[in-house]
Amino acid sequence: MNSFSHYHGKLAQKLTPKRYKHSVAVAETALALAKIHKVPSGPAYLAGLLHDYARDLPDPILAELAKSAGIPADPVLDALPELWHGSVGAFLVEKELGLKHPQLLQAIRYHILGHPAMTDLDKVVFIADMIEPNRDFSGVERIREMAFKDLDEAMLLAFEQSIHYLLDKKQLIHPLMIEARNQLILTARLEGR
Ligand SMILES: [Fe+2]
Numbered sequence: 001m002n003s004f005s006h007y008h009g010k011l012a013q014k015l016t017p018k019r020y021k022h023s024v025a026v027a028e029t030a031l032a033l034a035k036i037h038k039v040p041s042g043p044a045y046l047a048g049l050l051h052d053y054a055r056d057l058p059d060p061i062l063a064e065l066a067k068s069a070g071i072p073a074d075p076v077l078d079a080l081p082e083l084w085h086g087s088v089g090a091f092l093v094e095k096e097l098g099l100k101h102p103q104l105l106q107a108i109r110y111h112i113l114g115h116p117a118m119t120d121l122d123k124v125v126f127i128a129d130m131i132e133p134n135r136d137f138s139g140v141e142r143i144r145e146m147a148f149k150d151l152d153e154a155m156l157l158a159f160e161q162s163i164h165y166l167l168d169k170k171q172l173i174h175p176l177m178i179e180a181r182n183q184l185i186l187t188a189r190l191e192g193r
């Protein structure tokens with residue numbers, strides 16, 4: 001694995017300055033969350049930094065790369081191709097940057113929709129993307145505060161926020177996000193929380 005500054009340089013070539021600034025903020029937030037929740041800090045920082053590696057690629061390129069990466073077709077993703085940037089980002093980070101860390105790649109893959117089998121590293125990156133300091137949507141403070149106390153509660157708030165937003169916009173909701181939310185609730189019940 002190269003130094004962090006090596007990946008900063010590679011990323012800066014891929015993204016607009018605004019998206020690059022967002023990515024650095026996500027990396028720093030992921031690092032702060034990782035320390036609190038006892039997640040390995042190197043993978044958290046790097047996954048945060050690189051989570052949007054494919055975000056500025058045009059939709060047709062994303063769709064084409066998804067196909068060549070063997071990522072299964074999906075009717076919701078086909079309708080909203082920018083959502084491919086998680087899986088395609090993980091594919092390109094491995095292929096172009098040579099990062100083969102499976103947990104780090106998974107955190108990039110799951111950062112948009114979530115997944116019922118998310119690890120704490122996945123959750124740290126997902127939440128960091130949502131609460132980094134440049135984010136200012138209504139409700140962000142509640143999630144930000146919870147993120148440093150209880151990761152699963154913060155994930156639930158984050159999913160609720162996203163699902164409300166998508167309902168208001170009459171937008172498609174990917175089933176993975178619903179499954180991820182259900183799993184958090186089922187786990188909390190099993191653990192008597
Ligand atoms: Fe993203």
Ligand SMILES: [Fe+2]
Nearest residue numbers: 022051052129
């Ligand atoms: Fe992002």
